[in-house]
Amino acid sequence: xxxxxxxxxxxxxxxxxxxxxxxxLGGAAAHFAASASFFTNVRLVGVVGHDFEDEHINFFKSRNxxxxxxxxxxxxxxxxxxxxxxxxxxxxxxxxxxxxVFADFKPSLPDEYKNSEYLFLACILPELQIDVLRQVKNPKxxxxxxxxxxxxxxxxxxxxxxxxxxxxxxxxxxxxxxxxEWNLVKAAKYIRSIGPKILVIKRGEYGAALFxxxxxxxxxxxxLPEVKDPTGAGDSFAGGFMGHLARTGIVDEENxxxxxxxxxxxxxxxxxxxxxxxxxxxxWAEIENRMKHFKELSHFEL
Amino acid sequence: xxxxxxxxxxxxxxxxxxxxxxxxLGGAAAHFAASASFFTNVRLVGVVGHDFEDEHINFFKSRNxxxxxxxxxxxxxxxxxxxxxxxxxxxxxxxxxxxxVFADFKPSLPDEYKNSEYLFLACILPELQIDVLRQVKNPKxxxxxxxxxxxxxxxxxxxxxxxxxxxxxxxxxxxxxxxxEWNLVKAAKYIRSIGPKILVIKRGEYGAALFxxxxxxxxxxxxLPEVKDPTGAGDSFAGGFMGHLARTGIVDEENxxxxxxxxxxxxxxxxxxxxxxxxxxxxWAEIENRMKHFKELSHFEL
Numbered sequence: 134x135x136x137x138x139x140x141x142x143x144x145x146x147x148x149x150x151x152x153x154x155x156x157x158l159g160g161a162a163a164h165f166a167a168s169a170s171f172f173t174n175v176r177l178v179g180v181v182g183h184d185f186e187d188e189h190i191n192f193f194k195s196r197n198x199x200x201x202x203x204x205x206x207x208x209x210x211x212x213x214x215x216x217x218x219x220x221x222x223x224x225x226x227x228x229x230x231x232x233x234v235f236a237d238f239k240p241s242l243p244d245e246y247k248n249s250e251y252l253f254l255a256c257i258l259p260e261l262q263i264d265v266l267r268q269v270k271n272p273k274x275x276x277x278x279x280x281x282x283x284x285x286x287x288x289x290x291x292x293x294x295x296x297x298x299x300x301x302x303x304x305x306x307x308x309x310x311x312x313x314e315w316n317l318v319k320a321a322k323y324i325r326s327i328g329p330k331i332l333v334i335k336r337g338e339y340g341a342a343l344f345x346x347x348x349x350x351x352x353x354x355x356x357l358p359e360v361k362d363p364t365g366a367g368d369s370f371a372g373g374f375m376g377h378l379a380r381t382g383i384v385d386e387e388n389x390x391x392x393x394x395x396x397x398x399x400x401x402x403x404x405x406x407x408x409x410x411x412x413x414x415x416x417w418a419e420i421e422n423r424m425k426h427f428k429e430l431s432h433f434e435l
Numbered sequence: 436x437x438x439x440x441x442x443x444x445x446x447x448x449x450x451x452x453x454x455x456x457x458x459x460l461g462g463a464a465a466h467f468a469a470s471a472s473f474f475t476n477v478r479l480v481g482v483v484g485h486d487f488e489d490e491h492i493n494f495f496k497s498r499n500x501x502x503x504x505x506x507x508x509x510x511x512x513x514x515x516x517x518x519x520x521x522x523x524x525x526x527x528x529x530x531x532x533x534x535x536v537f538a539d540f541k542p543s544l545p546d547e548y549k550n551s552e553y554l555f556l557a558c559i560l561p562e563l564q565i566d567v568l569r570q571v572k573n574p575k576x577x578x579x580x581x582x583x584x585x586x587x588x589x590x591x592x593x594x595x596x597x598x599x600x601x602x603x604x605x606x607x608x609x610x611x612x613x614x615x616e617w618n619l620v621k622a623a624k625y626i627r628s629i630g631p632k633i634l635v636i637k638r639g640e641y642g643a644a645l646f647x648x649x650x651x652x653x654x655x656x657x658x659l660p661e662v663k664d665p666t667g668a669g670d671s672f673a674g675g676f677m678g679h680l681a682r683t684g685i686v687d688e689e690n691x692x693x694x695x696x697x698x699x700x701x702x703x704x705x706x707x708x709x710x711x712x713x714x715x716x717x718x719w720a721e722i723e724n725r726m727k728h729f730k731e732l733s734h735f736e737l
Contacts, residue, residue, distance in 0.1 A: 316661065319660055348731065350734075353644075428737055433695075434692075
């Protein structure tokens with residue numbers, strides 16, 4: 134089943150302890166789509182400017198990502214972000230942000246997208262997320278992300294979105310901020326009380342936690358000898374998570390746990406190279422191998 | 436089989452978001468011993484002053500902890516520490532430290548302790564750790580902890596100890612500091628290259644990672660709705676880890692993984708109340724139940 138993702142497509146200037154990259158393909162929807170494309174067909178709704186290069190169009194096409202919903206604005210520039218990571222690699226210092234054409238982004242879905250069964254609302258204004266939810270007819274499974282900026286600026290709108298989706302996929306800082314609870318169990322309880330049955334809290338190098346009616350599931354992140362660039366790892370996680378659900382069409386506890394492992398697997402590859410470059414060479418055999426590695430990493434017998 | 440633990444016994448004044456406790460029983464060896472005592476006989480080598488109260492002697496005795504190696508110094512005071520935790524609960528602000536009789540601590544083992552099969556060198560001066568290693572004859576399994584203060588002050592002595600034990604049990608900050616590597620996989624590789632076949636890196640609320648010749652194992656921490664006091668959680672982990680190994684007498688990959696879960700279980704109880712108070716009422720049934728909960732928390736099928 135197809136996944137529709139709505140969010141940013143960007144150019145990133147990146148600086149990490151592993152090096153520097155300029156005008157690397159980025160943006161939440163780009164990272165998500167590239168990751169999810171390993172599992173199912175992906176439809177991307179976003180906006181880019183006149184500076185968006187054929188090379189990156191071709192990359193999306195090579196991953197079978199449908200671009201009918203990607204709007205080209207000839208008199209504007211693509212969203213640009215410049216960030217720097219220190220040794221800890223867990224938080225970027227924002228050096229520069231130019232929203233460009235993304236500032237006026239009003240997602241309008243092509244008619245054929247309106248029957249999408251899986252929908253991921255990447256990090257955009259909560260009002261736009263709600264508008265997209267209105268446009269999609271009877272989706273089977275919906276999920277959203279958000280960010281501190283929106284939680285601080287429009288907490289009620291953010292919560293309104295969370296009340297309308299099946300799953301919320303956010304990081305631990307965001308979970309704490311939106312709930313006003315430092316303790317993650319309490320934060321999860323609060324967020325799920327707003328509406329979403331499913332909550333995934335991403336914890337960076339520490340893995341991810343899934344909260345459902347059945348309880349909690351904690352998955353480790355794969356300890357890697359080198360992380361080159363963490364940008365987009367969370368979106369890549371969401372892409373693997375949603376991709377697995379859409380591929381299998383099953384949303385139950387066992388498959389949600391598996392989806393967390395798939396998401397963790399995709400994120401673990403994502404950080405091995407800059408931008409989404411690692412996904413350019415990634416194979417299905419590598420994905421399956423790493424999933425087995427995750428099993429070995431966390432398996433024990435009582 | 437008996438475990439010998441050498442380290443501090445202290446009085447702590449504690450301040451956490453859950454409240455304040457004065458003159459609570461503390462010290463690495465006390466936390467470790469109380470935890471390990473659920474699994475096997477424990478022999479405690481340490482030192483206390485004239486102010487050490489019968490109540491706490493009786494607590495140790497109630498846990499079947501042998502105190503023949505606990506030295507009483509009539510003209511000195513017990514090690515005192517005052518600390519405060521913020522909402523994050525992961526690092527204490529040191530408000531006051533008075534080493535008292537601990538400043539002149541020279542561990543001298545009673546003869547009957549010298550054949551101890553399991554030895555845990557809690558956090559004391561590395562020279563003293565080496566001295567204890569010399570006093571114990573042919574131990575079956577030895578492990579050590581350390582702390583930033585010693586790593587910064589005497590890095591070579593710390594590494595010398597690590598080169599002489601079977602297992603090193605430290606937290607992530609310590610692992611990074613002793614190895615000079617931020618990346619945990621590289622840090623683990625470096626530390627194991629010094630000598631210890633087994634390395635456990637404690638990650639607080641994020642769980643623990645085990646590194647052996649067989650690879651890596653990552654265990655989550657139990658997400659709890661309330662953490663009252665994290666003091667001694669790491670020592671309680673080590674007590675459960677070593678306690679399980681000593682109780683079963685088996686040191687192989689499968690049992691080491693189980694030991695990490697036992698350690699995580701004991702630490703998860705430890706933080707539910709101040710000092711080591713939770714262990715006063717803890718039952719074997721509760722331990723077994725929580726271990727099953729750990730299994731549910733981390734189990735998935737591919």
